[in-house]
Amino acid sequence: MDSTLQWITENQEVLIGYAIKFVVALLILIAGRIIANTVARVMGNGMRKREMDNAVVSFMAAIVKSVIFIAAILMALSHVGVQTTSFIAILGAAGLAIGLALQGSLSNIASGVLLIMFRPMRAGEYVEAGGVAGTVESITIFQTILKTPDNKVVFVPNAQITNDSITNYSREELRRIDLVVGVSYSADLRKTKEVLEEVLKADPRILEEPAMNIQVNELGASSVDFIVRPWVKVGDYWPTRWDLNREIKMALDKNEIAIPFPQMDIHFYKD
Template sequence: MDQITQWVTENRDLIISYTVSFIVAIVIIIVGLIVANNVVRLMSRAMHRKEMDGAVISFLSAIVKAVIFIAALLMALSQVGVQTTSFIAILGAAGLAIALSLQSSLANMASGVLIIIFRPFRAGEYVDAGGVSGTIQEVNIFQTIMKTPDNKVVFVPNAQITSKPTINYSREDTRRIDLVIGVSYSADLLKTKEVLMEVVQADSRVLPEPGINIQVNELADSSVNFIVRPWVAVNDYWPTRWDLLREIKLALDKNGISIPFPQRDVHVYKQ
């Protein structure tokens, strides 16, 4: 007992120094946990306000919390005299190895986060993304789930979507129908335009604004091509397009305006 007391007396300053360092290290870890929780809470609120996917919020929150805690732990170890350089090197090497082995998965994950943050499309919208056309069902960390018009479910990697242009057909309330109608060179162009306008105006789904555009667009090899461009609501696009094509054909036939087949003139010369 006397020897212990003597050792404590002789090393009192050292003991006090290590005790203070140990207490400071514990305080650093506690403060790190508090900071991590507060940062994660604020970040989660911000992402919820942006209506981000819950899986992405949980994933990002876990990463941020782990990074802050590891930083606080390294600071605490350094405070008690532990050399953290080797730990940092090991963590860096491990992180690099994991990143290389999961390169494609990490690319899909990063792309999924970007998709959810910038929201080029939402669930229920019809898009052309990553070379696939369909209705968005779900966007998760690694892939986007789409359903095609023929009821196929397609799982598209997120990296494939962000690397190609995305066309969103549902984002705006209205959409223009683009039709090309070819008639014979012998047809009365003014009469043809009048017939086309009557057919389009007779459809109640066609919007009055921004207006109907019907013009002669091309003098092609076998026909005079009209463009017919009415505007409709997004949900009326395909039914209106199909109905207009049918009614235009019937109206042209009724007025004796023919839609020619591709043709070639053959000239025969006798020697």
């Protein structure tokens, strides 16, 4: 006991120095934790104001919080005299090994970050991406969740989406309906155009601006093909398209304008 007290007395200055360093290191950790939580919270609030997906917000906030806290740990260890160079080397080697092992997953994460930054699609929008068409449910860390019109949920890897083209059908307020109507070569083309115009004008969902376009587009093998291109609001696209197909057929029948079937002439030769 006496020897212990004597050792403490002799090394009192050294012990006080280590105690101060330990307290300062502890304060660094506490400050790092507070700073990490504050930065993650501020960043999360900013991302939510941009209407980003909550899963993505949580993921990015967790990454920022982890990076800041790891930096605080390294600073605290360095302050108490621990050589952090070896720790950094070990972390670098471990990061390289993990990166090589998880190339696909990291590619999906990076693609998810790109989707967040450039926002080519948002939750609730109808898109065609990665070979799948559907409404965006959410963008997660590794994959984007789409719900198809027949209520199937499809999980598409983020890398597959960013490596392909993305068609967003909901971003603009207006959308054009493209129909092709084929009539017989014996049909009166002027009357046919008038009938098509009457059908379109009778539908209140068809917009006056941009103006509709009805033209003879092609002289086909069996029919004269009209293009019918009215503009509607995005939400009215499919109901209007389906109704127009029905109303155009009924109007052509009423005016005795035939829609021909594909025809083929067969010639027989007798030897």
